Amino acid sequence: MEMDEAALTAIKERNLRLIASGYEAGSTRLRSLPASLYVDVTKKCNLRCPSCFRSAPEHAGADWPEIDFPLFERIADELFPAACRVILSGGGESLLHPDFSRMLELCLRYRARPLLYTNASTLTSATVTLLARAGACLGVSIDGAAAATFERLRFPLKWERMLQALDLIRTIGREVNNEDFYPYLGVVLQNDNLHELPLFIDLARDHGMEQVKFSLLIPYYPLLRDKVPSARDLERELVKALEKANDLGIYVYAPVQGNTEFSGRLQELLDVNGSLPFRIQRNNPDRFVQYPRFASPACQIPWAECLITADGKVNLGCCSSHELGDLRRKPFAAVWNNRKYRKLRETVNGRRPLLPCRKGVCPFR
Numbered sequence: 412m413e414m415d416e417a418a419l420t421a422i423k424e425r426n427l428r429l430i431a432s433g434y435e436a437g438s439t440r441l442r443s444l445p446a447s448l449y450v451d452v453t454k455k456c457n458l459r460c461p462s463c464f465r466s467a468p469e470h471a472g473a474d475w476p477e478i479d480f481p482l483f484e485r486i487a488d489e490l491f492p493a494a495c496r497v498i499l500s501g502g503g504e505s506l507l508h509p510d511f512s513r514m515l516e517l518c519l520r521y522r523a524r525p526l527l528y529t530n531a532s533t534l535t536s537a538t539v540t541l542l543a544r545a546g547a548c549l550g551v552s553i554d555g556a557a558a559a560t561f562e563r564l565r566f567p568l569k570w571e572r573m574l575q576a577l578d579l580i581r582t583i584g585r586e587v588n589n590e591d592f593y594p595y596l597g598v599v600l601q602n603d604n605l606h607e608l609p610l611f612i613d614l615a616r617d618h619g620m621e622q623v624k625f626s627l628l629i630p631y632y633p634l635l636r637d638k639v640p641s642a643r644d645l646e647r648e649l650v651k652a653l654e655k656a657n658d659l660g661i662y663v664y665a666p667v668q669g670n671t672e673f674s675g676r677l678q679e680l681l682d683v684n685g686s687l688p689f690r691i692q693r694n695n696p697d698r699f700v701q702y703p704r705f706a707s708p709a710c711q712i713p714w715a716e717c718l719i720t721a722d723g724k725v726n727l728g729c730c731s732s733h734e735l736g737d738l739r740r741k742p743f744a745a746v747w748n749n750r751k752y753r754k755l756r757e758t759v760n761g762r763r764p765l766l767p768c769r770k771g772v773c774p775f776r
Contacts, residue, residue, distance in 0.1 A: 416522060423522075427495070430714050434701075434711050437760075439753035440753060441748060444747065446494060446716070447494065447496050448486075448494050448496070448498065448716070449501060450478070450483065450501075451478070451500070451503075452499050452511070453475070455477055455504065456503045456530075457507060457530075457532060458504070458565055458566065459567070462599050464632075467632035475503060476721040477503070478722075480513065480514075482723055482739070484513075484517065485742075486738065487517040487523075489742065489743050491517060491520075491521035494521070494523045495524065495699050496548075496699060499518075499525050499526065499527040501718070501720070503721075504533070505527050505528075506534065507533065512537065512538060515547075518545050519541070519544060524545065524546050524547070524591065525546075525547045525548075526549075527547065527548075527549060528550040528552055529550070529551060530552050531553075532568050532576075539580055539584075540586075540587060543586075544587055547592060548593045549580070549593065551577070551580070552565075553565070554604055556614055557610065564604065577614075580618070581619040585619075593622075595620050595622035596614065597623075597626065598625050599628050600645060601640065602637070605644060605648045606648070609655045611623050611625075611652065612652055612655045616661060620661075621660075623663050623664075624663075625664060628640075642671050643671045645666075645668060646671045649665050649673075649677055663681070665681060699715060703773065710776075713727070713756045719738065727767055730767075730775060733766075733767040735749070
């Protein structure tokens with residue numbers, strides 16, 4: 412039965428209250444469902460980016476999985492009414508899934524905001540329209556701000572195709588005029604693109620985007636180690652980018668390495684940048700999930716979020732492959748309150764958490 416927007420809003424708000432009360436009480440058996448879902452719809456990709464884990468020699472010729480649409484539909488019917496956001500990315504190019512438009516339609520039906528990362532190579536007017544109508548938070552992966560760098564790092568995608576995709580996002584975003592539609596640029600920082608960081612700010616401004624997210628390169632395999640910038644070089648170039656971003660009113664996410672002569676200036680610029688009134692704050696993920704922080708290691712993930720893999724496994728979250736159940740064997744409700752999940756909730760914030768949740772293993776702690 413189709414539910415109207417008011418009914419769905421009431422379900423989601425009630426679910427958030429149940430999550431909060433269950434977490435505060437330390438409950439291990441829950442009446443709530445996740446407010447935040449990772450659904451890894453596909454591990455397939457059509458690019459061969461050197462910074463990607465799939466470029467590691469051991470993955471040569473790998474047959475990457477993708478989720479069956481009937482399973483996705485069952486997940487949507489069971490979980491999307493209570494979910495505030497659904498991250499439709501995990502390791503591949505989500506738009507390659509043959510049923511991706513139908514997945515977006517389910518997000519629209521249940522008012523579950525989709526978040527995803529895309530290389531933009533297969534974007535069409537119809538897909539961007541659906542994304543805009545659904546109020547998607549759309550990260551566009553773009554590791555070069557000039558043709559030569561881009562085509563080397565995002566092979567075999569061409570620079571002109573990327574510019575066309577950015578224009579398409581801007582044009583349709585204005586036509587649909589949904590204030591929740593939030594496209595931004597995502598950049599993996601590496602020695603090959605450090606000299607272009609201010610150019611990414613220009614690119615965002617020129618294409619009507621409010622944010623550039625800079626992320627550290629993870630050396631998934633040995634050959635990538637030489638591509639990881641030094642802390643000094645990284646912070647020096649981020650300072651240049653932040654100075655331009657603050658002049659142009661572009662929001663920037665950037666890692667601070669610390670302990671270089673540029674760290675203080677970089678933090679000053681980030682403090683100013685973060686105080687600007689960008690509408691992204693309304694959809695801050697901390698509204699839905701409390702992640703461990705340096706100030707407080709307390710974790711709410713086992714009460715508020717989970718990851719469902721392309722082959723139907725239920726995992727702890729985006730930070731861990733710790734398996735908790737299999738949706739090909741049982742419905743989600745049975746997995747969500749099974750023995751493994753109850754043990755996780757019992758221990759995660761205690762003195763002896765499970766291995767994936769320990770300091771030095773969990774990326775948040």
